[in-house]
Amino acid sequence: MIPMLRKSLWDLRWTAFWYAAGGAIYIFAIALFYPTVREQAETFTKLVAVYPKAVLAIFGFTDLTTYTGFMGTETLNLIWPAVIIVFATLGGSAVVAKEVEDGTAELLLSVPARRWRLLLAKEAALGIGLLGTVVAAALALVIGAVVVSASVKADGLLAMTVVMAAFLCTVAAYTSLFSSVTSSRGAAAGMSLGVTVAFYLIWVVATLGDSWKWLKNLSIFTAYTPQKALETGSIDAVPIAILVAITAACVLLALVTFERRDAVA
Amino acid sequence: MLANPFRPRRGLRIGGKHSSHHVDRELNLPDAITAQRLSKVYRGGKGIFDLEFSVPEGEIFGFLGPNGAGKTTTIRVILGLLRPTRGSLSVFGLDSWRESTGAKARLGFVPGDPRLYERMSGAAFLEFLAGFRPPGTMNRARKLASQLELDLRPRIRHLSRGNRQKVLLVQALMHDPPLLVLDEPTGGLDPLGQGSFLELLKDERSRGKTVFLSSHDLHEVERVADRVAVIRDGKLVAVEDVEKLKAVRERRMELTLGRPLRDGFFDGMSDVRLIASQNGGNHVELSVCGRPTALLERLAQEDVIDLVYPPADLESVFLHYYTDIEEAHE
Numbered sequence: 001m002i003p004m005l006r007k008s009l010w011d012l013r014w015t016a017f018w019y020a021a022g023g024a025i026y027i028f029a030i031a032l033f034y035p036t037v038r039e040q041a042e043t044f045t046k047l048v049a050v051y052p053k054a055v056l057a058i059f060g061f062t063d064l065t066t067y068t069g070f071m072g073t074e075t076l077n078l079i080w081p082a083v084i085i086v087f088a089t090l091g092g093s094a095v096v097a098k099e100v101e102d103g104t105a106e107l108l109l110s111v112p113a114r115r116w117r118l119l120l121a122k123e124a125a126l127g128i129g130l131l132g133t134v135v136a137a138a139l140a141l142v143i144g145a146v147v148v149s150a151s152v153k154a155d156g157l158l159a160m161t162v163v164m165a166a167f168l169c170t171v172a173a174y175t176s177l178f179s180s181v182t183s184s185r186g187a188a189a190g191m192s193l194g195v196t197v198a199f200y201l202i203w204v205v206a207t208l209g210d211s212w213k214w215l216k217n218l219s220i221f222t223a224y225t226p227q228k229a230l231e232t233g234s235i236d237a238v239p240i241a242i243l244v245a246i247t248a249a250c251v252l253l254a255l256v257t258f259e260r261r262d263a264v265a
Numbered sequence: 266m267l268a269n270p271f272r273p274r275r276g277l278r279i280g281g282k283h284s285s286h287h288v289d290r291e292l293n294l295p296d297a298i299t300a301q302r303l304s305k306v307y308r309g310g311k312g313i314f315d316l317e318f319s320v321p322e323g324e325i326f327g328f329l330g331p332n333g334a335g336k337t338t339t340i341r342v343i344l345g346l347l348r349p350t351r352g353s354l355s356v357f358g359l360d361s362w363r364e365s366t367g368a369k370a371r372l373g374f375v376p377g378d379p380r381l382y383e384r385m386s387g388a389a390f391l392e393f394l395a396g397f398r399p400p401g402t403m404n405r406a407r408k409l410a411s412q413l414e415l416d417l418r419p420r421i422r423h424l425s426r427g428n429r430q431k432v433l434l435v436q437a438l439m440h441d442p443p444l445l446v447l448d449e450p451t452g453g454l455d456p457l458g459q460g461s462f463l464e465l466l467k468d469e470r471s472r473g474k475t476v477f478l479s480s481h482d483l484h485e486v487e488r489v490a491d492r493v494a495v496i497r498d499g500k501l502v503a504v505e506d507v508e509k510l511k512a513v514r515e516r517r518m519e520l521t522l523g524r525p526l527r528d529g530f531f532d533g534m535s536d537v538r539l540i541a542s543q544n545g546g547n548h549v550e551l552s553v554c555g556r557p558t559a560l561l562e563r564l565a566q567e568d569v570i571d572l573v574y575p576p577a578d579l580e581s582v583f584l585h586y587y588t589d590i591e592e593a594h595e
Contacts, residue, residue, distance in 0.1 A: 003396025103380035107436075110344050111397035112370035263346040 001113070001121045008125030012091065016129035019087040023080050023133055024140035030074045031144025034067055041065035057207040062227060067150035071141060072227025076160070081167070081224065084133050085196060088168045091129065092175025093188035095122045096258055100183040109263050116255040123176055123251055130168045134161050141230075155233030160226045162235055166243040167224045171196060173250035180254040180261075220246065295358030296321045297444050297475035298343065302352035305338055313338050313499040315352065320492075322443065325466060325476040327490030327507070329483060329582070335499040336479040337377065340448045343477070344374060356444065373437030377448035377479070379429045387417035387424065387432050391439065398440040406439035427458055434465075445469060445476045451485060463489045484576035487511060495582055502586045511555075515581045516574065518551040518560075523568030530567075534559055 037044055044064045051061065062077070063069030096119065099105040109115060138157050145152045175192035182188050203221035206212050216222040223239030298320040306312040313335040320326040330336050341347045342354050345365025354361045356368035382390055387410070395403040410417050415431045424432065430450070437445060445466075451459040466476050466489050480486050486493055486507070493510055495502040503510075517540070525546030531537055536554040543549075553560060557574070564572070 003393055006396075007393050103378055104382060106341070106344070106346065106376050106378075107374070107381065109346055110369060110372075110374040110376075111394060112366045113397050114366055260348075262348060264341060 001117045004113070004118050004121035005125055008122045009128060012125055012129045015087065015091070016132050019084060020133040020136035023083055024136040026083075027071070027075045027080060027137055027140035028144045028147075031067075031071060031141070031148055031150075033074075034070050034144070034148045034150060037064055037070055054204065054208055057204050066231075067145060067148070068152065068156070068227060068231045071144070072230065076137075076164075076226040076230070080137060081164070084130070084168055085171055087133065088126075088130055088172040089175050089189050089192045089196070091126045092172040093179045093185045093192060095119060095126065095176045096179045096254075097183050097185040097188055100264060101185060105264055114259065115263065116259045119176075119180070119255055119258050120251070123173070123254070126172050126176070127169055130172060131165050134164045134168065137164070152230060153233050156230040159229035159233050159235045163224065163226050163229045163240065166240050166247070167220065170220055170243045170247045170250075173247040173254070177250045177254040177257070180258045295355065297324075298326075298354065298356055298477060299358075300339075300352070300354045303339075303342065303349055303354050304351040305342055305347055306350045311499065312350070313342075313496070316496075316501050318494050318501065318504050320475060320477060322475050323470065323473050324492060325470050325478060325490045327486035327493040328477060328479040328496065329481070329486050329493050330496035331481055334481075334496045336481075336496060337448055338499075339496070340374075340446055340477075340479055343368075343372075343446055345369060371442055372444040372446050373440065373442040375430075375433045375437045375445070375447045375450045377450070377452060379426075379433055381421045381429065381432065383422035384420060386420050387415065387428075390421060390432065391417065391436055394436050395439060402440045405441065406435050409435045409438055427454060430454060430458070430462075434462075438469075443474060445474060447476065448479045449481065450478070451480070451482070459485065483514070483578060483582060487577075495586065497583060502583065510582065513554065513582075514577050515552045515554050516557075516577045517581075518553050518557070519571075519573040520549050520551065520564070520569060521571040522547050522549065523570055526567060530563060534563075 041064065048056065048061055048064060055061075061073050064073055099108055108118065138161050141152055141160075142157065144150075171192070174195060175188055178188035178191045179185070182191070199219045200221055202215050203219035206215035206219065206222070220243060223236070223243045225236065225239075229235050296319040298318075300316045300318050303316040304312065304314050306314070316335075316339065318326075328336055328339065338347065342349055343356060343361055345361050345368060348362050357371050359365075359368040359371075361368050382393075385393070391406045391410070392403055395406055407417070410431075413431050413435065415428060415435065417432075421429065421432065433450075437447075447466075451462050454462060463485065466478065469476060470489075470491075476489075478486065478490060487510070490507050492504065492506050494504045495510075505513075525542075526549065531539065537560050538552040539549060540552050541550040551560075553574075
């Protein structure tokens, strides 16, 4: 398993680096605008208040007057995860399908190792890559806060890291399941993006009124609360536990599927 | 004399623990490969059907068939990549599907389509695969590469076809497996490279290794194999000793003559048939079965201007066996 993990990390290194760096630079750049917004907090608050609730929900608008609220609205709630979800989706779709499509599966699977161990190593490498992007984002938040004379709490950063990592690993896990089942990167990525967008739309609809509130239970975005975690320094245990359970179930299914199916057509 | 690019120059011998294969056979240990009513049926009905053969240790076993006959499917079952629909295949007594890890520990594999990790260097590629093998495997890989005059520093995407083939060969041999599974390994090699490769296989056999050689080239298989299985449309047509195969398959001979063959030329030669005669008998095409000794002796008395005697092709083998089958049905 170690050789596979090492190789997978090596293969992912530049992709993970550029997503992490891109996300971090974006967060830091946005943080530099915070002093301007802070000076005109009243104007922005009035502006946000006139937007329809659905629009605010779709774009993740909350409180612009605090550093955590501003960063949540402008980066953590929508734009940053949207970018890193692409990484999770592309990485997850490649775990099985890339080897099959590139024609390297035959040689790789001729080594004396159980298939599930090879796949688990690949999934672990992807998880480490995703964690790297989250850590880079947290670092960018801290550096941004220092530069604009704001502050973030250590426990808030830790809680945010847990929330973001759990969320991204869930996306990667169900994508890798699709990859294991279909052996096609395009199909796996397409199915995954479809599921992710559906989860997001369900979550948006759920925020529109009390009569739709029950829909929240059907979306993984309900557990994605990085801004709240950053502000309070705590996580909602149940939603995060559900994300972890979904991740574990999808990984397990992917491993079992890959172990039991024909490896190549 | 040119050095064999596929043969270690200084007679490198790695291991050799399997050289006691004769003893193993006397001890009644399992064959290297045993297929029992092996079937793998794809959607659409294609696949392999009821294959039954065994490959004892220390043998080069040719697996012969045209493209699409089921050779690669069989190899994928050996490697545990495909689950048999019916029947079973075992490698040294280990079920290729349920005990594939143990089976794969005992074999080295060269795929027909040499698609590798293009961005890796040869060294990194071998190091990665050696990580799944016993300690010391990479040292042996470096020695083998050195013996094969293979530079492991360039990235694989920059290697020629011949050097890619060497990389594949090193990864197949580096853990000194008792069984080599080769899927059309000489495809893309020039004739010199093919010859060198086949010599290497003979070397491996002399060290007690078993070789499962898939090919669509009858001539290539005849040069090295001890026995041959012939497969067509997923079904085994025959499993024969190579010498017997040579005796039954037909070869074409084209003759350009200064004057037509004498009357009664073919008398007493039941293994030679006249297929076509052109230019007033000055250009003839013959079918020759078995050894051509008698024919050549008679031709020495004729005014032969040119003689073309190409290697037998696969169709000639099929022709023989299908004729047999039809006759049996009649």
